[in-house]
Amino acid sequence: MSTPSNVPLDSRPPVVAPPNTAATRPMYWSIRRELWENRSITIAPLAVAALVLFGVLISTIGLPRKMRTLPTLDPARQHAVVVTPYCMAPAPIILTTFLVGIFYSLDALYGERRDRSILFWKSLPVSDLTTVLSKASIPLVVLPLIGFTLGLVVQHILLLVSTAVLLGNGVSPARLWAEFRFFQDPLVTFYGLTVHVLWFAPIYGWLLLVSAWARRTPVLWAALPLLGVAIVEKLALNTTHFASLLRYRVEGAIEEAFVVKPQHGSVGIIDQLSQLDPARFLSTPGLWIGLALAAAFLAAAVRLRRHKEPI
Amino acid sequence: MACIEARGLRKTFGTTVALDGVDLRVEEGRILGIIGPNGAGKSTALHAFLGLIHYQGELKVLGRDPWTERDQLMSDVAFIADVAVLPRWIRVSEVLDYLAGVHPRFDRGKAEGFLAKTGIGRASKVRELSKGMVTQLHLALVMAVDARLLVLDEPTLGLDILFRKRFYDSLLNDYFDRRRTIVVTTHQIDEIQDVLTDFVFVDRGRIVLECSMEAFEARYLEVIVNPEHAGAARALRPIHERQLLGRSILLFDGADRRQLAALGDVRTPGIADLFVAVMGREAGEAKGAAA
Numbered sequence: 070m071s072t073p074s075n076v077p078l079d080s081r082p083p084v085v086a087p088p089n090t091a092a093t094r095p096m097y098w099s100i101r102r103e104l105w106e107n108r109s110i111t112i113a114p115l116a117v118a119a120l121v122l123f124g125v126l127i128s129t130i131g132l133p134r135k136m137r138t139l140p141t142l143d144p145a146r147q148h149a150v151v152v153t154p155y156c157m158a159p160a161p162i163i164l165t166t167f168l169v170g171i172f173y174s175l176d177a178l179y180g181e182r183r184d185r186s187i188l189f190w191k192s193l194p195v196s197d198l199t200t201v202l203s204k205a206s207i208p209l210v211v212l213p214l215i216g217f218t219l220g221l222v223v224q225h226i227l228l229l230v231s232t233a234v235l236l237g238n239g240v241s242p243a244r245l246w247a248e249f250r251f252f253q254d255p256l257v258t259f260y261g262l263t264v265h266v267l268w269f270a271p272i273y274g275w276l277l278l279v280s281a282w283a284r285r286t287p288v289l290w291a292a293l294p295l296l297g298v299a300i301v302e303k304l305a306l307n308t309t310h311f312a313s314l315l316r317y318r319v320e321g322a323i324e325e326a327f328v329v330k331p332q333h334g335s336v337g338i339i340d341q342l343s344q345l346d347p348a349r350f351l352s353t354p355g356l357w358i359g360l361a362l363a364a365a366f367l368a369a370a371v372r373l374r375r376h377k378e379p380i
Numbered sequence: 381m382a383c384i385e386a387r388g389l390r391k392t393f394g395t396t397v398a399l400d401g402v403d404l405r406v407e408e409g410r411i412l413g414i415i416g417p418n419g420a421g422k423s424t425a426l427h428a429f430l431g432l433i434h435y436q437g438e439l440k441v442l443g444r445d446p447w448t449e450r451d452q453l454m455s456d457v458a459f460i461a462d463v464a465v466l467p468r469w470i471r472v473s474e475v476l477d478y479l480a481g482v483h484p485r486f487d488r489g490k491a492e493g494f495l496a497k498t499g500i501g502r503a504s505k506v507r508e509l510s511k512g513m514v515t516q517l518h519l520a521l522v523m524a525v526d527a528r529l530l531v532l533d534e535p536t537l538g539l540d541i542l543f544r545k546r547f548y549d550s551l552l553n554d555y556f557d558r559r560r561t562i563v564v565t566t567h568q569i570d571e572i573q574d575v576l577t578d579f580v581f582v583d584r585g586r587i588v589l590e591c592s593m594e595a596f597e598a599r600y601l602e603v604i605v606n607p608e609h610a611g612a613a614r615a616l617r618p619i620h621e622r623q624l625l626g627r628s629i630l631l632f633d634g635a636d637r638r639q640l641a642a643l644g645d646v647r648t649p650g651i652a653d654l655f656v657a658v659m660g661r662e663a664g665e666a667k668g669a670a671a
Contacts, residue, residue, distance in 0.1 A: 098481030105474050106467070184468065188461035191432060192522075194454040195482050376434070 095195045099203035100211065103177075109169055110212060117165040118219045121158050125227050128154060132231055133238035136245065151248040155227055159220025159258055166216035167269070170208030174276035175287045177204040178374060185379040197374045201277065205367055208273045213266050221255055253342060260326070260345050268322035271359040274366030281373040284380055317355065326350035381443070383408045383529055383561040384429055388437035391424050391585075398424040399435065400585035406578070408528070411562040415569055415655055416582035422565040425582070426533050429563070430459055442528055455484055458522040459531035466518055468507040472500060479521060491524035494554070512543040519547060523555045530555070532564040544568060548575050569652040579651060581658055589658055597648050601632050605644035613643045620657030631657050 104110055139147055178201070181187040190200065228249060232242040279291040299312040323329065328344045350356060384406040391399040398421045406412050414422045428435045431446030431453060439446060444453050466475070472495070479486045495502075498516045506514055515535065522530060536544040552575060556562060566572055579596070581589040591599070605613045610628045614621070616639065618630035631649055632640065640646045 095482045098478050101481075102474075102478055105471070106469050181467075185461075185465045186467035188432075188465040189467065189518075192430075192454065192457075192459045192461065193479070193482055194451060194484070196451040378433070 095199050096203055099195060099199060100206060103204060103207050104211070107173055107207070110173065110207060111215065113169045114162050114165050114212075114215050114219050118162050118223050121161055122223055122226060125154050125158060126230060129227075129231050129234045132234055133240045136235060136240050139244065148248055151245060152250075152254075155224050155249065156254060158223050158227060159216070162220050162223065163213075163216040163258075163262060166212040167208075167265075170212045170273060171276060173212075174204075174208055174273050175280050175291060177207070177277055178281035178370060179283060179287045180280075182377060182380045187374075187379055197371045201281075201367055201371045201374060205273065205277060209266055209270060213262050217255075217259060217262055220258060224254075256342070257345065260347070264322045264326040264347075264350055267356060268318070268325075268359060270363035271366065272318065274363035274370075278366040278370045278373070281370040281377065318359065321353075321355055322350075325353040325355065381408055382406065382440070383410070383442060384563070385440045386425075386428075386437065387439075389425070389428060389439055390436040391421075391428060391433060397585050399428065401437070402582075402585070402587055404580065404587060404590070406561060406563065408561050409558045411556065411564070411575060411577045413569070413572055413576040413579040413651075414563065414565045414582055415579055415651065416565075416588075417659065420582045421585040422582055423533055424585075426459075426531055426563065426565065430457065430531060456528045457531065458525045458527040458529075460515075460518050460522055460533065460535045462534050462537060466506045466514055469505060471503060471505050472517065473502040475506075475517075475521065476502075479525075483525060485526040486521075487524045487526065491520050494520035494523060494550070512539050515539060515543065515547065519550065523550070528560060530560060530562045532562065532566075534566055535564070536566065536568065541571075544571055548572060551575070569655060570650050573651050576651075581655060583659060589654075596651070596654070599634055600649050600654055601635055601637060601640055601646055602629060602649035602653065603632065603640040603644045603646045604629050609643040613640075616640070620653070620660065622653075622656075629653075 135150070139150065142150060181190060228245070231245060235242040235245065276287075276291055280287045283290040295311075295315060299309070299315065302308055302311050326346060326349070328346050382405050384404065386402055386404045389399050389402040389404070390397075400421075402421075402425060404425075414425065416422050424433065427433045428439060429441050429446060431441075431450030434447055441453060442456050446453055470478075476488055476491060479491070480488045495517070498513065498520070500509065500513055500517055506517070509517065519535070536547050539547070548571065551562070564572065564576075573593075576593055578590075578592045580587050580591075603613060604624075605628050607626065607628070613628065613630050616630075616632065616635055618635075619633050620631040622629050627644075631653060637646055
């Protein structure tokens with residue numbers, strides 16, 4: 070694709086973009102820019118999705134036997150035995166998106182200062198606010214959407230392949246399809262994802278703030294101050310309020326947003342719509358304090374990006 | 381209308397004074413060279429014009445305050461901060477898409493036209509391009525922006541002479557139209573002498589000399605004299621003297637051309653020679669003041 074330089078510029082097809090840049094265009098292009106720079110945002114979840122597919126597909130070898138012996142099991146456990154591989158499939162993918170979000174956030178406002186490209190980005194009419202919001206939207210919007218969509222796609226591929234395997238072995242897939250809840254399970258996943266993203270927002274905000282501030286090793290600057298406060302509190306007052314606050318920030322979304330019924334001792338499974346408790350979640354002070362903190366961290370990151378020089 | 385107007389511009393980093401009360405007025409349609417030794421405050425001044433740093437004093441660029449109105453200002457200003465700031469991971473096609481997306485005054489066709497004259501492929505990443513090509517790419521990008529002010533901070537640092545020559549040629553031929561304003565800093569003073577319309581010498585955060593090229597050519601003369609005329613020439617109070625192959629080269633400020641012609645070959649000096657003369661004097665004064 071090369072434009073001969075002697076072609077008059079007027080002969081080009083009319084440009085789609087309006088001459089005045091709409092307010093959302095810099096945001097849209099800034100997010101695309103992040104996706105170009107950080108291929109891991111899409112590649113890492115895709116790779117994990119492929120691994121999950123691979124693993125579960127191998128397990129379908131035993132599927133016909135499992136379905137034949139199903140009626141011999143305790144009826145209470147039959148549902149779980151059938152759907153567990155499909156329900157668990159999105160989990161590693163979504164977990165990956167959270168991890169990618171953490172590493173992305175730590176580098177987002179640090180890398181551009183380290184390689185001095187911030188001087189190029191700042192030569193363009195894109196405000197610091199737009200830039201920081203576009204970067205924050207990666208862990209808060211883009212990655213969760215990727216995780217959710219990929220999880221759903223993987224589930225359905227698995228269902229189709231399992232059906233084919235069962236049919237090939239002369240076993241009816243009717244039971245499988247009956248246990249598979251096409252609407253309810255994605256809804257539970259979506260709800261779980263949303264409450265976690267909202268709950269984790271201050272974590273991402275903190276990481277972005279540190280990446281806008283640190284002159285080197287943002288990982289250490291993000292972790293050590295928190296650890297330091299916890300240690301000093303323990304030594305000075307022999308209390309662990311700060312540490313439990315941190316733990317609450319990591320684990321709290323499950324307690325506050327779901328009604329978890331203890332099952333078989335340790336891990337509870339969430340598979341009923343009645344276990345979702347959005348009203349309680351929305352009335353949890355921890356949610357709103359966290360969101361306020363996230364906003365404050367992002368505002369500080371915007372200010373820092375404006376003042377800081379390349380490293 | 382003035383493109384840049386600074387009064388009492390000051391900037392300190394800790395105890396270091398980078399800009400020590402700079403007064404400067406750059407009219408629209410000029411090409412100003414900011415010339416000074418390392419650490420003189422050139423880049424700091426440019427960063428202040430671009431709203432990249434906070435400063436004290438008064439500053440208006442295109443009628444706007446660069447610090448508080450930076451976002452709006454950037455629609456009318458393009459700059460190359462130095463040769464190495466294009467992100468290394470980006471593809472040529474991506475940077476074109478991005479600029480077309482975010483910049484209301486970017487003309488993609490124009491940029492593609494400039495690129496077609498170079499060997500730069502659309503699918504290349506910046507990290508795969510040579511230093512010279514990266515500079516060509518950056519220049520193609522900024523020249524496709526219909527800006528009123530273009531700021532270049534050492535744009536050709538580390539490039540060979542062919543690239544540097546081509547860089548300024550295309551800047552003059554394909555970009556400059558006497559409505560735009562260009563501000564450039566560089567160490568390769570001689571190469572941009574024919575490009576500039578004005579220049580300032582900066583030293584230790586202050587403007588030491590401010591001069592248009594017309595005034596420079598009318599005011600400063602250099603005469604090459606043989607040893608037998610050296611005494612007579614020195615009596616006319618040159619501002620600088622250097623020796624070359626047994627002859628003396630003397631630089632005069634506001635001397636009579638006919639009077640000098642009687643002593644040897646008279647010519648217009650290079651800005652670099654004036655720079656050496658002025659900076660040498662500055663250094664001498666500083667030493668005198670310290671002693």
